[in-house]
Amino acid sequence: MVERFLGQTQAPIQTRHTRPGQLRDGCCRRRPSSSTSGRRDAAIQDLRRGTQLAELLRQQVELIPEPNRRDAAVANVGEISMALESSLSILQSGMVSEVGEVGMAAPAAAATYSSDGGTGVSRNGGPVVSRTRRVRHRRARHGAELPIIKEILTEAPENDCFHWRKYGEKKILNDEHPRLYYKCGYSDDHKCPAKKYVQQQSNNDPPLFMVTLINEHTCDTLFRDEPNSSSASQVLDFTKAPPLSHPLIAATPWLKKEEEEESTSVTLATTHWLRTWAVLQRPEHQALVLEASQRLGKYRRVDATA
DNA sequence: GCGATTTGACCGTC
DNA sequence: GACGGTCAAATCGC
Numbered sequence A: 001m002v003e004r005f006l007g008q009t010q011a012p013i014q015t016r017h018t019r020p021g022q023l024r025d026g027c028c029r030r031r032p033s034s035s036t037s038g039r040r041d042a043a044i045q046d047l048r049r050g051t052q053l054a055e056l057l058r059q060q061v062e063l064i065p066e067p068n069r070r071d072a073a074v075a076n077v078g079e080i081s082m083a084l085e086s087s088l089s090i091l092q093s094g095m096v097s098e099v100g101e102v103g104m105a106a107p108a109a110a111a112t113y114s115s116d117g118g119t120g121v122s123r124n125g126g127p128v129v130s131r132t133r134r135v136r137h138r139r140a141r142h143g144a145e146l147p148i149i150k151e152i153l154t155e156a157p158e159n160d161c162f163h164w165r166k167y168g169e170k171k172i173l174n175d176e177h178p179r180l181y182y183k184c185g186y187s188d189d190h191k192c193p194a195k196k197y198v199q200q201q202s203n204n205d206p207p208l209f210m211v212t213l214i215n216e217h218t219c220d221t222l223f224r225d226e227p228n229s230s231s232a233s234q235v236l237d238f239t240k241a242p243p244l245s246h247p248l249i250a251a252t253p254w255l256k257k258e259e260e261e262e263s264t265s266v267t268l269a270t271t272h273w274l275r276t277w278a279v280l281q282r283p284e285h286q287a288l289v290l291e292a293s294q295r296l297g298k299y300r301r302v303d304a305t306a
Numbered sequence B: 001g002c003g004a005t006t007t008g009a010c011c012g013t014c
Numbered sequence C: 001g002a003c004g005g006t007c008a009a010a011t012c013g014c
Helices: A036-061 A067-093 A219-223 A230-234 A264-280 A283-305
Strands: A119-121 A127-129 A148-154 A164-170 A179-184 A195-200 A209-214
Touching: A036 A067
Parallel strands: none
Antiparallel strands: A119 A127, A148 A209, A164 A179, A179 A195, A195 A209
């Protein structure tokens, strides 16, 4: 029996437990729709397909024998997955609330949370109302503002492919759940400044967590090869990804200016996906993409004959 | 034995 | 003084 992917609910894809071959039949390209909701649905379908492909790619890069390059590649694919899931959240919520500065190296930019106590929407479509809370400016010990890279509402706060070490836990005033403090597992070895705070936001099943990421990782760049290295091809580098105005976006017919105000979230979400896709199209990544495609084709044939 | 986690104390900011 | 963030000793688990 061929399981349908598009017919699944909007529950998040549990990438950690997805095995090779689980990519569902039916995730073929959507047809552009003239309506805004149709375009939104189409974008959601594409993003889901992208998430499946990212998982497939992750399984491929995990076969890289060299631990350092493998970890860096897995981390980058994790960023892809986070970008896609964030984009899905945007589309399913119909609202966008960007927090902080987002660099090209971290395409999972958009969050479904506003730090002023606004509302978000869970990935299964239900509204998430965050309590009004006092938000203090986060400052480093010596008074400097901590750069918040992004805030993400997620059901899987651990699922970002980075190695974190917990260093504290604190009961926060007027919050039911404690805040957990993590720093990069390489903070000592490589002086990586990345940190993240995780706080449960709801008692839903599964619960939702607000993840606040502080500082960019520098540890993964240490693992990257030099530009002239012949072995650099298996490391995805988002710093070279095309800008938002890339022709790929302009060439997407269902993102024309009409109904612009309603298509903003579609555009943003699709931008993340197009950027991801454009990176994967780069020649140095073609070997991985080709292998993933071949495996995908094999699994589809298995599904089709099942 | 070693690395990760826990948790109370401490520190800086407001 | 209250609060959030971090430290570091104690503890846990493999």
